[in-house]
Amino acid sequence: MKQKKKEIEKVKNAIEVIDVSKSFKLYYDKHSTLKEKIIFWKNKKPEVHEVLKNINIDVKKGETVALIGVNGSGKSTLLKLMTKIIYPTKGKIITDGKLTSLLELGAGFHPDFTGRENIYFNASIFGLTAAEIDNRVNDIISFSELGDFIDSPVRTYSSGMYARLAFSIAINVDAEILLIDEILSVGDQHFQEKCFAKLEELGKSDKTIIIVSHNLDSMRKLCSRGIWINQGCVQMDGDIQQVIDEYLKVCG
Numbered sequence: 001m002k003q004k005k006k007e008i009e010k011v012k013n014a015i016e017v018i019d020v021s022k023s024f025k026l027y028y029d030k031h032s033t034l035k036e037k038i039i040f041w042k043n044k045k046p047e048v049h050e051v052l053k054n055i056n057i058d059v060k061k062g063e064t065v066a067l068i069g070v071n072g073s074g075k076s077t078l079l080k081l082m083t084k085i086i087y088p089t090k091g092k093i094i095t096d097g098k099l100t101s102l103l104e105l106g107a108g109f110h111p112d113f114t115g116r117e118n119i120y121f122n123a124s125i126f127g128l129t130a131a132e133i134d135n136r137v138n139d140i141i142s143f144s145e146l147g148d149f150i151d152s153p154v155r156t157y158s159s160g161m162y163a164r165l166a167f168s169i170a171i172n173v174d175a176e177i178l179l180i181d182e183i184l185s186v187g188d189q190h191f192q193e194k195c196f197a198k199l200e201e202l203g204k205s206d207k208t209i210i211i212v213s214h215n216l217d218s219m220r221k222l223c224s225r226g227i228w229i230n231q232g233c234v235q236m237d238g239d240i241q242q243v244i245d246e247y248l249k250v251c252g
Helices: 001-013 034-039 075-083 115-126 130-144 147-153 159-172 189-203 216-222 238-249
Strands: 013-026 047-060 064-068 090-095 099-102 177-180 208-212 225-230 231-239
Touching: 013 075, 013 159, 034 115, 047 075, 047 208, 047 231, 064 075, 064 216, 064 238, 075 090, 075 099, 075 115, 075 177, 075 208, 099 159, 115 147, 115 159, 115 238, 130 159, 159 189, 177 189, 189 208, 216 238, 231 238
Parallel strands: 064 208, 064 225, 099 177, 177 208
Antiparallel strands: 013 047, 013 090, 225 231
């Protein structure tokens, strides 16, 4: 009976982060000449930098969660691990549901393709058929507000235009899990407000959203739960209001 109960609980989780640590090797004093390489060959040992330390997080289906913390605390690394762009040094991450992410501006876009061509290219990566993309392409273009620029190569786009197109695609591929880094801080106030309104709408559905942002006022409105990452560890996990208040006491 206990075994069955555990299995039912697992199904309810969209993401499980189980005892995850992530380290990177940092190399210093790279030598440019053969003479330097011969003389200093003993100094090649890399420094190991542990970005995340024994992270355990369960995110239930339908939750909207804010990851907060100072720059360099490990928030973005954690999102990249969830998307499987990179992999843990230790532990594992389990996701249940179709996942899309907005982590790096222009990631996944081909610079010589037009915005319209990149819509088809990106949406097909997320598993949509050409017919399904045909049915959604006008909605994507309309939301992006790119107008005639949609048929220009994306290498000519500003950072704000990149963000508009990336967000518009991400919300139209029927993903069950949406991971968002600070990309929404790019662009004009009007489009940021439009994006947050859309995220509020998605948050009221069965979508699971995890978002990294330094805009704490928006996180209070958008999220029900906050996770404070501090020096690679979970400092606090709970009600968004309480987590932000405690965070501001220390880092405000």
